[in-house]
Amino acid sequence: MSFSARAAIIAAVTLAFAAGIGATAPGVARQAETAPSSSNNTPDPAQVPTMAEALADLEADAPAAPEALVQDDADYATLAAAVAAQPLVVDDEELNCLAIGVYYESKGEPLEGQLAVAEVILNRTESGRFPRSVCGVLKQRGQFSFVRGGQLPQPPESARAWKTALAVAKVARGDMWDSKVSNALYFHARYVSPGWRRARVGSVGNHVFYR
Structure with missing residues (x-):
């Protein structure tokens, strides 16, 4: 087997192993989601967030309300x-x-x-x-x-x-x-x-x- 053929086989095995880790390790999966796809533009269904996840992300990223606008239910100006x-x-x-x-x-x-x-x-x-x-x-x-x-x-x-x-x-x-x-x-x-x-x-x- 030629050197170039061996290199191609090793590269394929390495990519398959990395993909397996990305599917099971929570810390790596989020990084994998940000990497551009080399095959096509169709998103992987497993990577599409649910509505609840999307809303949670929006709330987490939203700036905090100014302190003056945060009011206890029992506190009223008049x-x-x-x-x-x-x-x-x-x-x-x-x-x-x-x-x-x-x-x-x-x-x-x-x-x-x-x-x-x-x-x-x-x-x-x-x-x-x-x-x-x-x-x-x-x-x-x-x-x-x-x-x-x-x-x-x-x-x-x-x-x-x-x-x-x-x-x-x-x-x-x-x-x-x-x-x-x-x-x-x-x-x-x-x-x-x-x-x-x-x-x-x-x-x-x-x-x-x-x-």
């Missing part, structure tokens, strides 16, 4: 932003009761006033002086004038004011924002003077709040 971010879904009966209280007591108020009312209701559940549930606080005799016969009227679901009240209730229950009267336990409308001997916390919108 109360309005916190309210706007809430999904309008009634998660449970307690949330529904809280939203009802916000709706009937403060639906014409600015967001800060609606949040303050929600905080009063929640504060009562934790004070030890009132029922421990939101629904119980609202149904307590003589506390909220919109309650009739111990029943809470359900606002119309399509009403914009109801959707706002529901979002405000979620913000309050999730402790995503504090009003300036966040420790209040009582409130009354500005147009009445009950003569309470309680510590006044402040006023928001059309209500005055006390501790």
Whole structure:
């Protein structure tokens, strides 16, 4: 056998051995994918990435978002932003009761006033002086004038004011924002003077709040 024939056989065996390593060694396979094909332009099906792999590569290569744009879900620049971010879904009966209280007591108020009312209701559940549930606080005799016969009227679901009240209730229950009267336990409308001997916390919108 001539020298040139032997050289051709050795080269063929070497290429076949290298191809076998490339198919089994993960570190080498990626390098083999970048080498140009000497036979034709048709890609090897084994080297075509799946959609998941392509997306993963894009995400890995994408530049990181600026730190100022990365925001915790519970951090909002304004109360309005916190309210706007809430999904309008009634998660449970307690949330529904809280939203009802916000709706009937403060639906014409600015967001800060609606949040303050929600905080009063929640504060009562934790004070030890009132029922421990939101629904119980609202149904307590003589506390909220919109309650009739111990029943809470359900606002119309399509009403914009109801959707706002529901979002405000979620913000309050999730402790995503504090009003300036966040420790209040009582409130009354500005147009009445009950003569309470309680510590006044402040006023928001059309209500005055006390501790």
